[in-house]
Amino acid sequence: MEGAFQSTVEHFGPRRDPAARAILAGVDGSDTAMRAAAFAFGMARRQGSRLVVAFVACHAPLLPLRPAVATLIDHDTATHLSAELRGQMREAAEELGVPATFVTSFGDPYATLRDTADRCQADTVVVGASQKAGHRFAGSVATKLIRAGHWPVLVVP
DSSP: GGGGOOOEEESSOOOOOTTTTTTEEOOOSSHHHHHHHHHHHHHHHHOOOEEEEEEOOOOOGGGGGOOOOHHHHHHHHHHHHHHHHHHHHHHHHHHHOEEEEEEEEEHHHHHHHHHHHHTTTTEEEEEEOOOOHHHHHHHHHHHHHHHHOOOOOOEOO
């Protein structure tokens, strides 16, 4: 199923200056992620930066043990969420006049955000605080990004 989810890159808003500083925002549709995206849009607008918004669809931890129907439902949900987020990011980029790139990919959220930040030469990474109780023990994506130490990471509550 992983191959069926297409990675995409789309550009919105005004023409982007490749030399402009880059801000990466990770979104997953949660309230904290949407606040992080709003913060990143404002930050990009104030600083004259370009914004890269990344949505990473990840599979369930016990994927091989799940029925095929559950996997199809997960895929459809991720596809629908990606389309919804893409529309919201396009609207915000055009309304605020911020050059934005929306990246959709499949994989591990930490590894994909880390790689995307490196590829776009992000000056700052903005993510929402995890709302999952298990992340207090295993570590959240935000915690892992901070530990990577490659860029400043802003965690929005």
